[in-house]
Every structure is written in C-alpha cells, then in structure tokens.
Amino acid sequence: MKTILIIEDDIVFSRTISNWLVKQGMKTQCVTTITDARRAIAGRAFSLILADMRLPDDNSLSLLEWMREKRCMVPVIIMTNYGEVENAVRAIKLGAADYLRKPVQPDILLELIIGIKEGDSGKTSFYRGESAKAQEMYRQIELIACADISVLLRGASGTGKEHVAHEIHERSHRRNKPYVPVDCGTVPEDLAASEFFGHLKGAFTGAESDKAGLFRTADGGTLFLDEIGNLSYRTQVILLRALQEKRYRPLGDTREYPFDIRLVAATNENLEKAIAEGRFREDLFHRLNEFTIRLPLLAECREDILPLADFFLEEANAELGKRAEGFDREARSRLEAYQWPGNIREMKNTVRCAVLLTPDGKRVAAGSLAFSVREADGTGAARMLALNDAQKEKECIMRALEQTGSNRKEAAKLLGISRSTLYEKLRKYGLQ
Numbered sequence: 001m002k003t004i005l006i007i008e009d010d011i012v013f014s015r016t017i018s019n020w021l022v023k024q025g026m027k028t029q030c031v032t033t034i035t036d037a038r039r040a041i042a043g044r045a046f047s048l049i050l051a052d053m054r055l056p057d058d059n060s061l062s063l064l065e066w067m068r069e070k071r072c073m074v075p076v077i078i079m080t081n082y083g084e085v086e087n088a089v090r091a092i093k094l095g096a097a098d099y100l101r102k103p104v105q106p107d108i109l110l111e112l113i114i115g116i117k118e119g120d121s122g123k124t125s126f127y128r129g130e131s132a133k134a135q136e137m138y139r140q141i142e143l144i145a146c147a148d149i150s151v152l153l154r155g156a157s158g159t160g161k162e163h164v165a166h167e168i169h170e171r172s173h174r175r176n177k178p179y180v181p182v183d184c185g186t187v188p189e190d191l192a193a194s195e196f197f198g199h200l201k202g203a204f205t206g207a208e209s210d211k212a213g214l215f216r217t218a219d220g221g222t223l224f225l226d227e228i229g230n231l232s233y234r235t236q237v238i239l240l241r242a243l244q245e246k247r248y249r250p251l252g253d254t255r256e257y258p259f260d261i262r263l264v265a266a267t268n269e270n271l272e273k274a275i276a277e278g279r280f281r282e283d284l285f286h287r288l289n290e291f292t293i294r295l296p297l298l299a300e301c302r303e304d305i306l307p308l309a310d311f312f313l314e315e316a317n318a319e320l321g322k323r324a325e326g327f328d329r330e331a332r333s334r335l336e337a338y339q340w341p342g343n344i345r346e347m348k349n350t351v352r353c354a355v356l357l358t359p360d361g362k363r364v365a366a367g368s369l370a371f372s373v374r375e376a377d378g379t380g381a382a383r384m385l386a387l388n389d390a391q392k393e394k395e396c397i398m399r400a401l402e403q404t405g406s407n408r409k410e411a412a413k414l415l416g417i418s419r420s421t422l423y424e425k426l427r428k429y430g431l432q
Ligand SMILES: Nc1ncnc2c1ncn2[C@@H]1O[C@H](COP(=O)(O)OP(=O)(O)OP(=O)(O)O)[C@@H](O)[C@H]1O
Pocket: 125, 126, 127, 128, 129, 155, 156, 157, 158, 159, 160, 161, 162, 163, 164, 266, 267, 268, 344, 345, 348
C-alpha cells in the first residue's frame, strides 16, 4: 500500500485530497509546515510526497535541498499556483519528480502516483541524527569529505562507523568510483598480500587464475579498512610499505603499480594501548590517522533515540511486511531511559524484534522490548525481567522462523544477527 505525505497548509484542501487518496486505497499523513514534514520524513517511509510550494515556515525548494543532502529518494510532486512556473522549474532541477498546477485535478494526480514504481518506495536507508553530537559529527564529515586525507573512525561497536565511512565516500569527489569495504579481521595473515595486492596465475600453489587485489579494485575510490586493530603485525608491515612507497606489487608480478586510493579506517579498540603493547605499528597508525572522527554513543544523543526508533520501526514494518503503529507511551519512555550499550545496532535489533512480536495495527508495547542489558540491581525483580527477556528472545526467534518458513539464514537476517549467533541461541532454547 502506498503511503503519501501531504504537505499543505490549506487544511480543507489537504483533507479533501487526503480523503480522496484514502478512497483510492492509499495511506496518508498530512502536515502543514516544512518543519513537521522533515520530522515525518525522518521517521517514516513514504512512497510519495505531495507538497505545496509555499508553506508558512519555508518553501518546498528548501525541503528538496534538505532531502538531497540526506540522500532521501522519496519522489516529490510539487503543487504550484498560477505564476509559479519558475519555482516549479527550480524544483525539478532539485530533484522533484513532477509538478502540478493548482487546482489539482484528482485524475491527473492519480495518474502520476500510479506511474511511480513500487521500488521507489523512497525509504532513506539511513537516519541522520539531529542531536548536537550527531550534528558535530556530520559537520566533520562535511569538512574532510573532499580533502582526500586518510580518516580514522573511532567509536564503540554499533555506533555506525561503516555508515560514516560510506557517507564520507558519497560526499567526496570519488563518489562515482568504487567504495570497497574490507573487514580486516577476516583477512588471513598468509593470504593478506594477495588480498590487498592481488596475484598472477601460478604465483603460489592454488593460484589458479589472476586475481585483482583490493588496491586495484578500489583504485580511484575509497578503501574502507574496518576493524583495523585486527590486522596481524605482518600484514601491517606490508600495508605500510605500500602506503609509504605509493606503489604495490601483485604476487608473482615483476612490475609495481601506483594507486590512487582514499583510505578510511575504523576501530573500536584503543590503538594507543595496542601501540604501547607492540601490537600495532605507530607509523601505520599515523598514516591512517590524518584526521580522527569520534562517533558518539547513542546514549550521548538522547534527542535521536525516539526518531531513530521510529525510523527502525518503519524499516522493520516495510521489510517484514508488518503494520506496527508506532510505540505506546511506556515503550517510548523505556526507549528513552535505556542506556543502549550496543548503540544503534542494538536499537535496530530491539525494535525489529519488538515489531515481530506486535500484532498488526497495534502499537509496540513496552513488554515487547527485549533490552540486552538490565540496569542490574541484583533484586528478584531484575532477575525476573532478565528471565522475561530470554522468553521474549525465544518468542522472537520462533516468530522469525515462522515468518521465513524455518529458513535459518533468512531468519538470522530478519533478526539482525549472524547465522552462528542464531544457531547458538537455537541450542540455548532447545529449538533445534
Ligand atoms: N544512521 C544510521 N541510520 C540507520 N541505521 C544505522 C545508522 N548507523 C548505523 N546503522 C545500522 O546500525 C548497525 C551497526 O552499524 P555499523 O555496522 O556501521 O556500526 P559499527 O560502528 O561499524 O559497528 P562495529 O564496530 O561493531 O563494526 C548496522 O545495521 C547499520 O545499518
């Protein structure tokens, strides 16, 4: 079902259009200002936005600019008055899908809406924080994105380092070139040279064909080295040599090749400590760390908690084919009060699970939120809650298996956990 956001300060006209769209089988939400529109877009997935050109607090051109900045791809149809053609042209240049002259003819509007592909459902894949700490982080991203210096992203697990790495790439002049992420923890030491620099056929036993390494694949673009603290010492040495000499040599090749790569690295480890303990090379650290961006904990971004929960609820609804209608009051205050030690990842998984447990058309209740950690006070009540959470987790897993016809790979994906974690939990709950 298509969900349409109507941004119109003429209440009568807005209701008329809304009622008519509902009769055509669509869902609508009406707002009267650009400020409310931004809030609605950040928290919910819309199929289409129908916006009046002039609103009391701003005009729709600024909304289009904001959407472009957020990479929000929801198609927008602008409604203009007679004599506003120039603005309509600007709107199209800013990415509006089309414009309609007022008074709007319902059949023409319907034709336009039907013409929009379901795939354009327009959900932004990322929420952009509005809290002071998140804003500061985005300001830094903006600052360094085009500077082509190497960036080290530091932050606890689940704070969104991979998201920021991608954002830096997208905002840089390399955006049309490859973005290549690599989890350094998965690069085996004896294959590291071949992984990074590639090899020629026959370079070693088992090299049955030529292979391009990550340096070649990422050439011209961005190489994202995730979990950099997991690189073995030997791998650090070969990487450092290539970075210093600005050239690399594939295994079995006699030639060396220059490369043009922007490096973004991430870690949740204390690298200074690793250096002091001789586990991480200081010279490599400096090469990778021409600029540091620290990602805030979710607990430090209190204003983002509820909008982010709404965002994940809509995402889960869309992906799981569910219709949870927001959170009830107690659920909202529990979401706000919780410390979120697992940060954004934990929030995403908690909300996803709660949506699975919530009957369609109902609000998510506090009881469906299975937080991973309790503010342990050692009392029986705390232990009871922990027990409830285990029951909720079990129920969640059973629902996910039901939903996917017992396909464990799909169920793990739905739950936002790895397959091995799912197997572990199946064993724990005797669900095998
Ligand atoms: N701004 C955001 N909007 C929506 N989802 C987000 C956002 N930031 C992170 N996520 C989601 O949260 C999860 C964790 O993010 P990510 O993998 O980037 O964290 P991380 O800091 O790299 O974690 P780790 O250090 O454990 O690898 C992912 O599922 C990601 O899609």
